[in-house]
Amino acid sequence: MKIKNLVGLFVLAIALLFVPTVSAAFPANVEYVELNGFNILESNVIGVEAGENLDFTIVFDTNGFPASLSVRDARVTARVLGEPGVYATSERFDLLPGNVYTRELSLTLPNDIDLEPNEGLTLEITIESRSDGIGDVWTATLAAQRKNYALEFLSIESPSRISTGEFLPIEIVVENRGRHTAEDTFVIASIPALDISKKIFLEDLAASESVNNEVEDDAIEGRVLLAIPAGTTPGLYTVEVKAFSKDSETVATRKVEILSGNLNSAIVSSPSSRTFSAGSDGKYTLTIVNSGNRILVYNLVAESDNGLTVDFDDSVVVVPAGSSKAIEMIASASREGNYNFKVTVLDSDNNVVGEKNFVANVEGKTVGGNAAVVLTIILAIVFVVLLVVLIVLLTRKPAKADESGESYY
Secondary structure, three states, X not given: OHHHHHHHHHHHHHHHHOOOOOOOOOOOEEEEEEEOOEEEOOOOEEEXXXXXXXXXXXXXXXXXXXXXXXXXXXXXEEEEEOOOOOEEEOOOEEEOOOOEEEEEEEEEOOXXXXXXXXXXXXXXXXXXXXXXXXXXXEEEEEEEEOOOXXXXXXXXXXXXXXXXXXXXXXXXXXXXXXXXXXXXXXXEEEEHHHOEEEEEEOOOEOOXXXXXXXXXOOEEEEEEEEEOOOOOOXXXXXXXXXXXXXXXXXXXXXXXXXXXXXXXXXXXXXXXXXXXXXXXXXXXXXXXXXXXXXXXXXEEEEEEOOOEEEEEOOOEEEEOOOEEEEEEEEEEEOOOEEEEEEEEEEOOOOOEEEEEEEEEEEEOOXXXXXXXXXXXXXXXXXXXXXXXXXXXXXXXXXXXXXXXXXXXX
């Protein structure tokens, strides 16, 4: 028996450790509550709409406090029971006897309230303290319903980075949360800082209450392609997305980092140095790589030392998306020496994409082009003159002696 009693006492002691301590209540009293400027009673059923902001003024007193009683770290809390996260609470303050206090709180009801007919929400307002428990609990019933017209974005998807000159794709899903059809629904996406926008038409969106299980037409997907100008200054920009009909609208924002379009371009050269003779050509190759998703146009400009001429196959180069193009360059000089030249690649807005330096080692001497022509002509003339003289000499006949002489005897 002693062992059983000891075991029973031990179990009782352990059980007492886990019994929650109930804090003593204090005699605070809620006198009245104002909602959006109107006095409401606990017996009232208050009609509210989904997404509505509720501003409360709570007036309470401590007239029932004994003169010696004060409550530390009290606070006022308003919450909607059954809706997680829908609550507001005041800062902590001390309560002294014989005073009247007021506190202001704000709640925002969720947009997706979907109540069954005749079902309400309970609004609960409490005055409580960490050390002294609960002073008073005030409750009222909220009869919530959807707004007549309400559009909502269920999702917005877009890249966080985009290059200049490309299209920013924005995938959206819009739902009609209202009680009535949202007629002629549009979506417009814009970047105000760049003064660019794009609008698309969706369609009429039925009210959620009128949608049956087979045809779900209260929500719709859409895609907006927003063209980023090629000359845009790289940086972080705000994208504004708005869905609207004639009766309602909703706006959301996103951030996008716009990068230089030149990041999609690469310049490769091989080789960068050539050795060739004066008067002949040195051939070089420059390859432009476009790793972007749109066609790009490039302009080539050459700067060279005096005495060196550089020519391109074509100074304007078009490179399709995801491909590359090789450009042949021909350098020539009439005299020997070491020459340097630079090729600059520009985009369609004359922004520098890249630069490459080249060296031309020209060896040997050659007669200038005009002098060679003159010398050739002189030699040809001399040759013709000599040929004519030779022909004249060969064709000339010797003179014959006079056979008709006179004789004298």
